[in-house]
Amino acid sequence: MTDLVISNLQSSVPGMAVQHLEALDLTLREKEITGLNGPSGSGKSLLLRAIADLDPSGGDVLLGNQSRCSMKAHEWRKKVCYLPTESAWWFETVGEHFPDSNADVLQKLGFEEDVLDWKVSRLSSGEKQRLALARCLSRFPDALLLDEPTASLDESRTHLVEEVVSSYSTSRSVPVLWVSHDKNQLQRIAQYVLEIQSDGSFEEKD
């Protein structure tokens, strides 16, 4: 049982105006993709960052029955991996960002093995986005928080990413929270869709 249970969570970023988002209670079930949709600036990324404990927040998040408070923050983030829309790279080559050669996930995402020798400075935005997902999955997280993971991909690559994430979720019993602007995409892949309303409340969509 490795559901991700979000309980009364509210982001409280210091220096930001009072959050208009309601406190959130939500259970992300294992093997399921939960879609999150809402207008720009409605706080979708803030919510993901709060779950990953990258911003201060009230409430609690549990993985299975383990509260995030019961472990060190970096251990929590290793298990509950947040993938931002814009990925950051800090070494010169792609390979240095990967723990050990994990060609499997790279191949599934449409890369040859020699991608590990590529220079980061020469990657396109689409390549970066797929490689960032591969970098995240190669660490085998127990829950995934994906912030518009197909924003800079063409249609065929988008389907590839959807397939890879779905199969990772089912094969490893992992809950996934997937932020997207594309309602069709969420209908295609998510078992459950949540929409942020203009008043900051959350509403279930079928």
Added chain:
Amino acid sequence: MNVISLSALDLSIAAGLVLAVALLQWRMRLGNTRSLLIAGTRTVVQLLLLGLVLKIVFAASDIFWISAMAMVMLVAAGREVMVRQKRRFVGSWGFLLGTSSMFVSAFSITLLALLVIVQPEPWYLPQYSIPLLGMLLGNTLNGITLGLDNLTRNVWEQKAVLEGRLALGEAWTHAISDIRRDSIRVGMIPIINAMSVAGLVSLPGMMTGQIMAGAPPLEAVKYQILIMFLIAAGTGMGTITAIIIGCRRLFDERERLRLDRLQ
């Protein structure tokens, strides 16, 4: 020791040179005239005041007055570190971080030099303690300023990288390690340069002073070596302390990057 006394005319000639440069800058519209004149005036006023204060402190040779003067020097140095930061820590941290780092490095090393190495009688003899502390503070100030400025600027610019590394489950110490190493290196550059070129390119100021005052060159050299080593140790200790505490302060107890602690 016989020193050739400088007359008011001698200093006026030197001041005239600075004025000539200022005039040139003004005529050629190169800017910077104001800050050159202000800095020149500050030099005259501050050093004259120092001369007067030293005259009193030397005459009294009282540990209370010497400590008071040391405190004033420390606070002035701490303020200087703070105002030279482009992005400083919010609140009292901005002042205390640099000041406490200088306190642990420059003060402890000056004490060590006085009590164990030079051993004047009494150990706080102001002719030794004040210039020693001044040289150590002045140089650790440089190292700490450069190091901290490098740290806060890089953290600010590399927010995405740091948070990207945190999001992948790296511990904060690992995520910041490259920036931390680089900041300590930057803080140490001036003293390493100074030690490398000492005697080849530059004649260090203190040694020059002693030689002009009539000290035998080899005695002056020995003092200069001592000072260089003390400064290197002080700068190293001060910079490492400031950077380590500064890095810690940039993350909270849940290892989140807290840029709101910088202004």
